[in-house]
Amino acid sequence: MRFHFCAAFYVLILMRFYELSRGERAAVYIVIGLVIALEALNTAVEAVVDLVSPERTRFAGIAKDCAAGAVLAAAAAAAAVGIAVFWDKDAFGRIGRYFADNIPMLVLLILSVPIWLAVIFLPSGKNKGKDKEKEDE
Secondary structure (H helix, E strand, C coil): CHHHHHHHHHHHHHHHHCCCHHHHHHHHHHHHHHHHHHHHHHHHHHHHHHHCCCCCCCHHHHHHHHHHHHHHHHHHHHHHHHHHHHCCHHHHHHHHHHHHHHHHHHHHHHHHHHHHHHHHHHCCCCCCCHHHHHHHC
């Protein structure tokens, strides 16, 4: 989910460089919301499956795989919308010129990258209870 929040962050920032119609903006907002919502649902499905079936079973795996597949399908649709809406060489030039002319904003953009990488890849702490239980055994 953290990766999708990061992608949405950059998409929403860079949208200002495009002259999008209301429909295009709506499509972008819808696919962002869809991916985030399905990520939340996937997390819920995995938590429930782990709760009711702590051991690995074929059906538990199918449930988790289906939930993850739904997120993957939504992310692929979001990528397709992104390519259709944002692939514009003129906009790429505007983005480059904006950051070349606004060095403080370029610095902020560059500094945001390691922050988001930390958010994405550093442990979230949601498994602390499980780790503590293993230590106690």
